[in-house]
Amino acid sequence: MTDETNTSESAEENFLRKIVAEDQASGKHDAPVTRFPPEPNGYLHIGHATTVCLNFGIARDFGGRCHLRFDDTNPVKEEQRYIDAIKQDIRWLGFDWGEHEYHASDYFDQLYGWARLLIENGFAYVDDQSQEDMRANRGTVTSPGTASPYRDRPAEESLDLFARMKAGEFPDGSRVLRAKIDMASPNMLLRDPVMYRILHAEHPRTGSDWCIYPMYDFAHGESDWIEGVTHSLCSLEFEAHRPLYEWFVQKIDELGGAPEGSTHHPRQIEFGRFNLSGTMMSKRNLLALVEEGKVAGWDDPRMPTLAAMRRRGVTPASLRNFVNTVGMSRRHKTIEIALFENCVREDLNKTAQRRSVVIDPIKVVITNYPDDQVEMMTATNNPENEADGTREVPFSKELYVQREDFMEDAPRKFFRLSVGREVRLRYGYWIKCEEVVKDDAGEIVELRCTYDPQTRGGESPPPDEEGKVRKVKGTIHWVSAAHALPIEVRLYDRLFMTDDPNEGKGDGRDWRENLNPDSLVTAAAMAEPALADAEVGEPLQFERVGYFTLDPDSGKAANKRVFNRTVTLKDSWAKQQKKK
RNA sequence: GGCGUCGUAGAUCAAUCGGAAGAUCGCCGGGCUUUGAAUCCGGAGGUUGCGGGUUCGAACCCCGUCGCCGUCACCA
Numbered sequence: 001m002t003d004e005t006n007t008s009e010s011a012e013e014n015f016l017r018k019i020v021a022e023d024q025a026s027g028k029h030d031a032p033v034t035r036f037p038p039e040p041n042g043y044l045h046i047g048h049a050t051t052v053c054l055n056f057g058i059a060r061d062f063g064g065r066c067h068l069r070f071d072d073t074n075p076v077k078e079e080q081r082y083i084d085a086i087k088q089d090i091r092w093l094g095f096d097w098g099e100h101e102y103h104a105s106d107y108f109d110q111l112y113g114w115a116r117l118l119i120e121n122g123f124a125y126v127d128d129q130s131q132e133d134m135r136a137n138r139g140t141v142t143s144p145g146t147a148s149p150y151r152d153r154p155a156e157e158s159l160d161l162f163a164r165m166k167a168g169e170f171p172d173g174s175r176v177l178r179a180k181i182d183m184a185s186p187n188m189l190l191r192d193p194v195m196y197r198i199l200h201a202e203h204p205r206t207g208s209d210w211c212i213y214p215m216y217d218f219a220h221g222e223s224d225w226i227e228g229v230t231h232s233l234c235s236l237e238f239e240a241h242r243p244l245y246e247w248f249v250q251k252i253d254e255l256g257g258a259p260e261g262s263t264h265h266p267r268q269i270e271f272g273r274f275n276l277s278g279t280m281m282s283k284r285n286l287l288a289l290v291e292e293g294k295v296a297g298w299d300d301p302r303m304p305t306l307a308a309m310r311r312r313g314v315t316p317a318s319l320r321n322f323v324n325t326v327g328m329s330r331r332h333k334t335i336e337i338a339l340f341e342n343c344v345r346e347d348l349n350k351t352a353q354r355r356s357v358v359i360d361p362i363k364v365v366i367t368n369y370p371d372d373q374v375e376m377m378t379a380t381n382n383p384e385n386e387a388d389g390t391r392e393v394p395f396s397k398e399l400y401v402q403r404e405d406f407m408e409d410a411p412r413k414f415f416r417l418s419v420g421r422e423v424r425l426r427y428g429y430w431i432k433c434e435e436v437v438k439d440d441a442g443e444i445v446e447l448r449c450t451y452d453p454q455t456r457g458g459e460s461p462p463p464d465e466e467g468k469v470r471k472v473k474g475t476i477h478w479v480s481a482a483h484a485l486p487i488e489v490r491l492y493d494r495l496f497m498t499d500d501p502n503e504g505k506g507d508g509r510d511w512r513e514n515l516n517p518d519s520l521v522t523a524a525a526m527a528e529p530a531l532a533d534a535e536v537g538e539p540l541q542f543e544r545v546g547y548f549t550l551d552p553d554s555g556k557a558a559n560k561r562v563f564n565r566t567v568t569l570k571d572s573w574a575k576q577q578k579k580k
Numbered sequence: 581g582g583c584g585u586c587g588u589a590g591a592u593c594a595a596u597c598g599g600a601a602g603a604u605c606g607c608c609g610g611g612c613u614u615u616g617a618a619u620c621c622g623g624a625g626g627u628u629g630c631g632g633g634u635u636c637g638a639a640c641c642c643c644g645u646c647g648c649c650g651u652c653a654c655c656a
Binding site for chain 2 (some may be wrong): 290472
């Protein structure tokens with residue numbers, strides 16, 4: 001799977017893994033077989049990452065295997081491009097299904113045979129009722145359904161009709177195959193559920209070979225069984241389907257239809273899904289965001305899709321860590337987005353190389369620095385990882401610093417630049433601001449400063465005659481004006497202003513009104529020369545600003561490098577200011 | 581409404597057979613610091629939804645009750 005080892009990943013424990021461990025200890029199975037069964041009708045999002053990590057993680061840790069199986073039983077919704085995108089996302093997450101790629105459509109013949117077996121033995125029948133009649137006859141939650149007039153038609157007749165459905169003799173919706181279970185069951189799903197419907201549609205894999213397609217309930221458990229799946233893990237909304245899942249497997253087994261070599265029935269176990277605060281996860285809403293142009297596409301970095309996160313700079317390791325931190329339980333939950341961001345920072349802090357980038361620059365002229373002098377200063381690439389080494393950064397008389405690192409009437413606790421105050425330029429020199437230059441509009445255009453030659457590299461100056469060492473409280477970053485690389489930064493923030501995107505829904509409002517108008521702020525910035533070599537996807541920290549990565553758009557516009565903000569750094573100064 | 585889950589700290593999860601209610605993140609305070617980052621130390625935060633019962637002893641077992649969520653397709 002992945003070479004990266006992470007203690008928090010291997011220390012993971014949850015009720016599902018406990019069940020797997022118990023089954024292994026008791027000898028019920030040698031090794032677990034799990035599966036990730038996406039329907040190829042959309043992009044994977046962070047919620048799917050849970051299921052991917054869960055299933056592949058169990059296989060890895062218990063010496064089993066995990067199948068990738070596309071649940072492609074509804075050709076009107078499914079497309080090949082989604083199959084490709086899903087595979088890319090799973091690999092990116094760090095998992096590999098090896099040769100175990102399957103499709104429910106691989107089993108269409110087997111499924112058809114089993115359907116016939118059930119018909120022959122009186123457990124399924126072709127129903128000619130209209131969809132409306134079927135619905136009406138199913139009854140309600142408080143009253144039992146009434147049997148279809150076709151429920152007891154002879155098996156031979158159903159068999160013949162079913163064959164003709166397959167042969168394409170009937171139009172869509174004219175007939176279905178139903179399991180004969182219990183029209184009075186309090187579980188509506190058992191009131192003779194549909195097994196097959198007629199769909200004259202082109203299937204991405206089987207083309208026009210079929211015009212009848214099995215429903216999820218008939219295809220899923222059977223596919224698990226064929227593949228020898230031991231633990232079929234799914235989300236809570238399938239709980240009511242479990243009796244049906246078990247009914248089909250049990251009946252087929254009783255009728256002698258077990259797949260060759262079958263040693264056990266698969267077991268479905270449900271877990272609770274999660275939501276992220278301030279995030280919409282449903283495919284329908286995500287699609288609306290894209291189609292209405294609220295975001296730039298499925299991989300817009302503000303989307304919760306894996307493709308978007310990859311583009312934004314979120315790493316697979318941080319996603320895996322997040323999923324494990326959240327854990328598994330039998331209830332739906334909403335995770336604070338802060339927890340996710342924290343997991344992203346945790347990984348990026350260890351792996352991202354540091355660079356200097358000045359957003360909203362203001363010019364600094366060091367009046368006592370030689371006009372044409374350029375010094376190369378040594379900067380640490382990553383204090384968290386010495387092996388990343390150092391780089392050389394040019395220093396000269398004219399620099400840029402961030403506008404927000406200067407304040408005219410600065411409070412005592414503002415540890416940055418102000419007239420008469422001294423700060424350290426990281427890896428540069430200590431400078432003291434002497435004068436502010438403004439334009440006619442009163443806008444600050446330049447800071448005139450002096451530097452202390454004894455502080456090269458940002459080091460403290462030697463002690464004075466009395467042995468006292470001068471100190472500075474603040475350190476700011478900078479870029480040499482003459483060497484600066486102009487870049488574009490895309491400052492992404494949360495897409496919604498409210499924790500619940502649907503807040504106020506009852507009052508005629510909907511999520512559209514909760515969108516954060518500042519979820520994307522594009523800014524020009526000045527970067528140190530090393531950023532010319534940045535590569536797409538490479539994790540970077542712009543010191544004191546945040547984590548960034550190069551956007552693929554960069555290649556399209558010559559000389560214009562675009563960096564996406566993955567997540568900000570924690571900012572206790574901003575937090576303190578906010579409290580006031 | 582029927583059926584089915586689930587209620588433990590602000591959030592997310594633990595708690596062996598019924599035996600002293602914990603962890604992580606967040607929050608608050610402090611140390612260190614050439615990133616107001618990272619890191620280190622400390623702290624606050626709980627009537628285990630509520631009410632009964634069984635028991636020497638209940639988060640756990642029993643009864644009741646309230647609440648949340650899910651589900652009720654020719655989608656998956």
